[in-house]
Amino acid sequence: MKSLAVGLSNKILMSVEKPARYAGNEWNMVKKDPKNIPARFAFCFPDVYEIGMSHLGMKILYHLINKRDDTYCERFFSPWTDMEDKMRENDLPLFSLETKDPLNIFDIIGFTLQYEMSYTNILNMLDLGRVPVLAADRGEEHPFVCAGGPCAYNPEPLADFVDFFIIGEGENVINELLDRYMVWRGSNESKQGFLKSIAGIEGIYVPSLYLPRYNGDMTLKSFMPVDSAFPEKIRKRIVHDLDTSFFPEDVIVPYIDIVHNRAMLELYRGCIRGCRFCQAGFVYRPVRERSSGRLMDIAGKTIESTGYEEISLVSLSTSDYSEIEKLTGGLVGETEKNRVNLSLPSLRIDSFSLDLMEKASKVRKSGLTFAPEAGTQRLRNVINKGVTEEDLIKSVKMAFQGGWNNIKLYFMLGLPGETMDDVDGIVDLVFKVLDAYREVKGKPNRRLNITVSTSCFIPKVFTPFQWEVQDNILLIRDKQEYLKDRLRSKYISYNWHDPELSMLEAVFARGDRRTGKVLLKAWKKGCKFDAWHEHFRYGLWLEAFDESGVDPAFYTSRKRSSEELLPWDHIDIGVSKKFLVKEREKAYKGELTGNCKDICSGCGAAVFDSEICR
Amino acid sequence: MYNLRAVFARGKEVKFISHLDMMRVFERALRRSHIPVSYSCGFNPRPKLVFGLPLAVGVTSEGEYVDIVLDEEMKNDVFMEKMNGSLPAGLKILKVSPVEGKGNIMSSIQGALYDLIVSIQFGKTEEYIKQSIKKLISQDEITVEKRTRKKVGIIDIKPMILDIGVKILSESGFKELEFGYNSNMSYFPDKLAKEKYSDLFESCEGTVLIFSLLVRAGSRGNLKPELFAEALKSVLGQDINICEIHRRKLFAD
Known part of the structure; x- marks a missing residue:
């Protein structure tokens, strides 16, 4: 080429x-x-370089695809608005960082879906790359557009734009897909023929081959493949053995x-905990660990090939890794020798x-983060966050004694069943942390800083809260004001999230195909970089909803019954709907569910036959 | 402890990185090549690297200095070979020598020689360009607006200009516009070849001028070539486009 x-x-x-x-x-x-490579793969991250380049999934897939002799995987990011203006002014298309070739000459374009509020950037990148944004407008001369990543577990809002989705972890399926692509290239088949041929691969979902029907009340009536040849359910793909699976060392x-x-x-994928609000805790099941031996090997080779001055452990909860003492014992020696810092995020403090x-x-003792998520034990039980006030106070005391002055506390507002007592509980807990400081250190010094952050609860698909109502914007604002009034101390700073942005995120998190129309309208009106405060234009979004005849409240403020057919029910994550319903009921009763290591709760992820489930 | 000084080039592949980025690049290249660089003591140990003069974003160079302290002695050519195997494309060590005495490279930098390549709109005659530049440099003061983060000030850059040479690109190649300033710029070996900048001229629209600027540089007065280009606007019009800035040499005392 x-x-x-x-x-x-x-x-x-x-x-x-x-x-x-x-x-x-x-x-x-x-x-x-x-010139010597038959297939070109455009890996697109719909945000700026600094964010996309921080993403581990992209590093894995980039190097994995590039191991193939028949494919060249190149990177694309959203240009910042200053660059986009210059590109449009000078008629320059979106280009790859590797060869600077334009997006539209690539064979397959792959987007990673990390958060819903990057969706407008996807449309903008396609448009800048001179690729029609709607799948229906693309012809044989255009590339295939695919997408994967955590938001692909509810692919429906993007169904009009994407030719096929990769559900689950991409490592195995991407090679199967590219093998099929190479065969198709040599044939005379149409693009539609290729899409039909991959619809049967486990983990591949081709939205154009499925048809939703709606009831009079706008809820989903049925969702079926257009032909019985295509599977009714699309099961996610996972990597079974992390020790033998590919991991890039030359990032x-x-x-x-x-x-x-x-x-x-x-360290591992999945999480043993099962906090009921947390999508990652369910969609990445079952837990699969990498051995400490393999990790030591990767660490050594990575430092050697990158020269990085810092290495970080990555997982949903570092302390839950079985071999954490063995691994860190080995790593500390290795990193010290090379003058490399070891960064240990999401550790339980003990x-x-x-x-x-x-x-x-x-380095200096920067800050420690704790995430009690809710202010009272009652509500923490509802969300299955198995942490008590006693645990927290014990941990912060230890941290203060150890010389830490900067403590961050994360909470969520609007969790199911939250009352003002629970919001009050946040205030109580924060001041108890301040008291704990006085108890162990005496009079607070100037540098003491307790940062309290509240995000807004967003019901996510494939969690026990996928049927729940999101607090409306006014209610969230009231709760935020309430906290602002009460968290007044020179040692406490309080941050909160934009409820408008969280409302939009909630629409697309549980949206159906009709929300795609809103997305298209909003982008046409100029929405992009919505997750960036300075670019978020809520007014334009409201116009887009209005003109599309879509009511956001239908998606955010409606409590669904467990019987309702949900727009993402055709996706199978292994965890059963029956289990999620059971967890929903336990949440209402404030009952806890144990972690996967202690007891199997029969969530359904055992279908993947992982060691932890046996 | 072993102190050495390296001269290195920065090509267009890496010209868009900041000084801070540059230090990280060297630190990582040293780690990749297992060179026993010394670290500072204290809470946050840093590798002992001192750069001669920060190179601005967008500027290429063939004469940068970095002083590096090693824990143990290493042959100059071994150091050079190892580093050049670990530095990314566009960065290359050209020369390594041991450092004598205690001098700090950063404080000893006095001057810099730049190639400033600009384009101006077609339609201005060679004579007009020559006279305009002559007029500019014969002024008692050359004042330009200097913007810092906090304020906009007017400064006189003339005392910081030590010498100027100008070439104009014509169909037959480069042509020196003859006029003297403090001395004759031909004193400096001119390695500029048409091939080297051939890709550049394709992207430069208009008449291309190459200034060789010898200016004060370092902590006791530092002139950025961009400011000289600003001054040019007062005599040649606002349509001056900077195509390329290249640092040829740094001068230490």
């Missing part, structure tokens, strides 16, 4: 913020001669500072972890 590299003049690059975002050529970037090292500017060591943090990192 001939190179059509986009001409980026010095004048353009020198006139935008952080031009290195667009320059590529980083250490470990994969270089191939496109790209960016020049500019990015959000997570360090090597990443993925004497072991404080001691470990002391050893692991020579």
Whole structure:
């Protein structure tokens, strides 16, 4: 294929913020001669470089696809608005960082769906890349557009734009898919023929082959494949053995500072806990761990090939990793020798972890984060957050004693069944943390800072709360004001999330195909980078809902019955709907469910036959 | 302890990175190549690296300095070979020598020689361009607006300009516009070849001028070539477009 590299003049690059975002050529970037490669894969992250380059999934798939001799995987990010203006002004299409070739000459375009509020950026990237945004408008000359990642568990809001979705973990399925693609390329089949041929691969969902019907009250009546040849349920794909699965050691090292500017060591996937609001806790089941031996091996090779000054453990909860003591014991020695910092996020604070943090990192004691999520024990039981006030106070006391002055506390507002007593509970708990400081350290010093952050609860698909109501914007605002009035102390700072943004996120988190119309309208009106406060234009979104005849409250403020056919019911994550219903009922009664290591609760993920389920 | 000084080049592949990014690149390259660099003591140990003069975003160079302290002695050519195997494309160590004495490279930088390549709209004659530049540099003061984060000030850049040479690109190649300033710029070896900038001229629309600017640089007065380009606007019009800035050499005392 001939190179059509986009001409980026010095004048353009020198006139935008952080031009290195667009320059590529980083250490470990994969270089191939496109002339000798039959297939080009465009890996698109619908946000800026600094965010996309921090994402582990992208690193894994980029290097995995590039191991193939027949495919060249290149990176695309959303240009920041200053760059987009220049590109549109100068008629430059969206280009890859590797070859600077335009998006529309690629064969397969793959988007990663990390959060709902990046959806407008997907449309914008396609448009900038001169690819029609609607799947129906694309012809044989256009690339395939696919998408995967956590938001793909409810693919419906993007069904009009995406040719096929990859449900679950991409490592195995991507190679199967590319093998099929290579065969199709050599045939005379149409694009539709290819899509039909992959619809049977486990983990692949082709939305155009499925038809939703609605009831008079707008709820879903049926959702069926157009032909019985296609599966009614699409089961997610997972990697069964993390020790033998691919993990990149020669990751790209960016020049500019990015959000997570360090090597990443993925300990395990899934989570044993089952907090009822947490989507990751259900969709990534079952837990699969990497052995400490394999991790040590990856750590050594990664430091060697990247030269990174920091390596971070990655998982949903570091302390739940079975071999944590063995691993960190080994890593501390290795990292010290190479003058590499070891970063230990999401650790439960106890004497072991404080001691470990002391050893692991020579940098200043920056801050420790605790996530009680709710203010009262009653509500913490509702959400199955197995942490007590006693645990928390014990941990913060240890942290204060260990010299930490900066404590962050995360809560959620609007959890199912939350009352003002629970909001009051947040205030109580925060002041108890402050009292704990006085108890162990005496009079607070100037540097003591307790940061309280509240996010707004968003009911997510495949959680026991997928049927629940989201608090309306006014109610959330009231609760935020209530906290602002009461969390007044020079040692406490309070942050809160935009309820408008959370409302929109909730619409798309549980949206059906009709919400895609709203998305298209909002983008046409100029919405993009919605997750960036300075670009979020709520008024335009309301106009888009209005003009599409879609009521956001139908998605956010309606309590669904457990019997309702849900727009994502054709996706099968292994965890059964029956289990989620049972968890919903237990939540109402404030009953806890044990963690996977202690007791199997029969969630259904055992179908994947993982060790923890046996 | 072993102190060495490296001269390195920065090409267009990596010209968009900041000084802070550059330090990280070196730190990581040192780790990749297992060079026993010394670290500072204290809470947050840093590798002992001192750069001569920060190179601005967008500027290429063939004469940057970095002083590096090693825990143990290493042959200069071994150091160079290891580093060049670990530095990304666009960064290359050209020369390594041991550092004598205690001098700090950063405080000893006095001057810099830049190639400033600009384009102006077609239609201005060579003579007009020549006279305009002559007029500019014969002024007693060359004042430009200097914006810092906090304020906009007017400064006189003339005392910071030590010498100027100008070439104009014509169909037959480069042509030196003859006029003297403090001395003759041909004193500096001119390695500029048409091939080197050939891709550049394709993206430059208009008449291309190449200034060789010898200016004060370092902590006791530092002139950025962009400011000189600003001054040019007062005599040649607002349509001046900076195509490329290249640092050829740094001068230490």
